[in-house]
Amino acid sequence: MTRRPVSIATGAVALALSAALGAPLAACGPSRPVAAAEPARAAASPAVGAPYAEARRALLSQGMTPALDQVESPHPSFPELSCPSGEPAPCRALFLHKDTDGWRRYLVVETTAGPAPVVTAARPPFTAEGLLAIPPAPAADIPRLPKTYLAARQALIRLGFKPTHASSEVFSTCSTAPAPDGSGACAADLPLPEIKSCAGTGAGFCEAYWLAPDKRVLRIVTVYEPQPGDIYHLAWATPAELAKLPAGWKP
Incomplete structure (x- = not known):
């Protein structure tokens, strides 16, 4: 299990989030490409030189x-x-x-x-x-979760959700505060098998999958560091998304 600090530039929004969350946890685990959280859509733009x-x-x-x-x-x-x-x-x-x-x-x-x-x-x-697209509101039958992923994770477990095995390489994060010497050393890892992937650049999107008590799968996209950071988008996973999970993903 490889530990790797994550560094992203997200401007004023990221700085505001860091201040609101207090001292960040060190991010552990490999950075891997994440599926696009925001499907591309083109808007008709005004021409340069137009009043x-x-x-x-x-x-x-x-x-x-x-x-x-x-x-x-x-x-x-x-x-x-x-x-x-x-x-x-x-x-x-x-x-x-x-x-x-x-x-x-x-x-x-x-x-x-x-x-x-x-x-x-x-x-x-x-x-x-820091002007991320604003996702649609979650479906009415998706539970309302805390803002940070680790707090949301605890809430999901209490609700009977189970973490999937979404990647062959288990992502982990620090379960303790980072070392005071600024080295980013992690004293205790928290494995997060439900994390499918995390981006090492941009807004630092991560993608996670949870098995609901009724056997549907909840897809969670998070944003910002320390990864996985804040909840960004919640939706029930589609068959196409589930088809991309590795064999044996069900808990």
Whole structure:
């Protein structure tokens, strides 16, 4: 069983999560590719050079909604457009669009400053911006779980769920606080056989599978470090997802 620290860059959101969770646990176990938690969907983007007022109307007509909670210094004419004062950085607006699977995804629109801004870029968010897609709400028959995976794991066990054997190489995490010398040494490993995979880059997605008392399988995607971090998405596993689990995965 290999122990390996994980390092990811997730910007302000990740820093806020770390502060909220207190001193992180050291992450142990191998990093492996994780199945995509966010199926790709394309949004119609405004053209570079278009007046922002026209681009804004087009985005709203497509059913997109501005993310006003992300605005720090609003433009006097466009409240969703954040323009840092006294800085050469471009103005930025965030729009949310919903795809056919119910995921809401950000579109970042950058513009020039001034009374008549012009679009300079329209793109998906960079990983470091921490603007992850917003998953659909869990099904009504999925139990409501604590935010962190390790707390959710204890809750699932109390509810009669059983961890699967989702990978031939068992992932583990630290069951104790990391060593105070900053080395990341782990005094006690906690095996997590239900973890199928964890990404070593980006937002650090992990994927876990649990057998419910009624024999359905709950798929959990987590995000951020220490892996597995916080609950990100909960859904009953599909036959296609179960077909990708190794032989003997049932507990």
